[in-house]
Amino acid sequence: MSDRIPFNDDDTKDGIEGWRIELDEKRIVYVSPTNSRYDWIRDFVMPRKQWFHLALWLVKYLQELPKKSTVILGYSMGGAIALNTASLMPSITKVYTFGSPKPGRIDTPDAPVVQWRTRGDIVPFLPILAPRISRSVVIDQWKPFWEAHASYGELISSVIASEGG
Numbered sequence: 686m687s688d689r690i691p692f693n694d695d696d697t698k699d700g701i702e703g704w705r706i707e708l709d710e711k712r713i714v715y716v717s718p719t720n721s722r723y724d725w726i727r728d729f730v731m732p733r734k735q736w737f738h739l740a741l742w743l744v745k746y747l748q749e750l751p752k753k754s755t756v757i758l759g760y761s762m763g764g765a766i767a768l769n770t771a772s773l774m775p776s777i778t779k780v781y782t783f784g785s786p787k788p789g790r791i792d793t794p795d796a797p798v799v800q801w802r803t804r805g806d807i808v809p810f811l812p813i814l815a816p817r818i819s820r821s822v823v824i825d826q827w828k829p830f831w832e833a834h835a836s837y838g839e840l841i842s843s844v845i846a847s848e849g850g
Contacts, residue, residue: 690746692739701763706850711754711778713850714815715748715841716770718761718784723828736762736788739767747774754778758846759785760837761808764800768818770797780845783837784785784808787815796819803828 690703700710701771702717735770743766747755756779759767764785771794780798798821805828828836 690716690743692742694846701766703743703763706845708849710751711756711849712747713845713848714743714755714757714767714768715845716743716757716759716763718763727838736765736769737791740773743770747776756781758841758844759783760841761785765789766799768794771798779848781841783841786811787817789815791824795831797824799824801826801837 686707687811688705688707690705692701692703701790704715706713708736719726723838727828732847747770750827753772753776755777757764757777758781760783764782765788767782768785768788769791771780772791775795777794780794782798782800784802784806787810798818800809800818800821801824803826805844822834826836
């Protein structure tokens with residue numbers, strides 16, 4: 686079963702999107718990237734407060750569902766939200782991020798973290814002064830920025846499939 690996660694944050698103009706896939710033994714959650722130019726500007730000016738706020742909302746939403754091990758994926762801003770969510774929720778068993786900015790000063794999630802990034806993409810290196818997540822596997826792609834971002838959709842689909850979704 687697949688359902689849309691109803692992100693509807695009053696602090697965001699367009700909101701973000703998320704989906705969850707319910708399997709027999711686990712749940713897969715995907716948090717989408719920034720949707721508009723307005724989001725890009727907002728993310729650049731005050732990202733971490735918003736990411737943490739949305740992560741708290743997502744934790745509350747997931748805690749209202751039946752308990753299952755949960756794998757969370759996030760692309761771009763969605764990856765920062767996924768990392769913040771995992772740092773707050775021990776039932777998350779694995780985190781995948783794609784072209785995601787650094788999430789700020791959060792506790793390192795207990796779950797294994799796999800981060801895909803592209804050398805030509807500045808987003809995974811922002812905010813500049815924020816620390817990196819320790820204990821994560823970083824997979825660098827050596828493609829031009831536009832090619833790497835075009836391939837993330839296919840990569841995300843293959844990760845979801847490998848997790849059973």
